[in-house]
Ligand SMILES: [Zn+2]
């Protein structure tokens with residue numbers, strides 16, 4: 001009897017391992033297809049409209065590709081848990097019929113509001129990540145790139161990604177712009193994630209396009225490249241989508257020329273494991289430029 005039970009539990013465990021590996025293999029295949037699409041879009045664009053001359057395979061390309069796969073798989077699991085908890089807390093709540101009214105809004109209006117609210121939440125977390133050394137250690141991995149191109153979008157510590165996404169999504173759920181049903185993500189949130197992902201690849205791209213007046217309506221490579229500069233203008237342009245947010249809070253910087261230098265003071269480890277572990281084991285000293293950026297005042 002005991003042997004039968006042991007055998008059954010072994011079979012269940014093997015089935016579980018096989019199922020998990022199948023899901024992982026499917027995810028890796030899906031991400032590889034996305035990567036091929038991104039390469040097909042951005043590599044020719046960066047060859048045709050080069051801002052700063054660069055090789056396609058530069059130092060850190062391998063590490064950035066590893067970040068692409070890791071960050072596409074790992075943070076989602078950590079984001080799902082608090083959102084599921086929030087959904088449980090909000091379940092059945094409808095103060096003054098507010099959530100019912102929000103649910104009745106047309107999909108495209110809700111999507112636009114989601115983009116704005118998500119960007120506002122992410123903006124304030126992003127400012128905090130520049131202001132507090134304990135958060136800057138995680139965020140500095142993203143800023144460590146001394147050459148900015150589309151793939152640099154993937155170089156970010158998972159902790160930084162989890163906090164940024166939660167800062168954007170929690171207000172979206174609190175305002176009733178999205179609902180969690182049957183554990184599935186709201187279609188609006190899925191679309192928000194797709195738009196956000198494609199756009200953040202674009203604003204990192206090494207292309208010299210300027211969008212004229214539109215640069216004040218929607219973020220552009222010039223807008224975000226200035227966020228990556230390693231001079232006194234780094235603590236600007238925190239919004240990922242709407243530059244107007246930076247204008248309102250006094251953190252916008254968008255001249256007609258491009259930043260001369262990218263990166264941070266000091267170095268981060270050159271390996272994936274080093275970049276993953278360093279912010280967990282040490283606090284990066286405060287950056288001199290952070291003295292000019294507080295969470296309450298203008299830069
Ligand atoms: Zn930043």
Ligand SMILES: [Zn+2]
Pocket residue numbers: 142153204224228
């Ligand atoms: Zn960036």
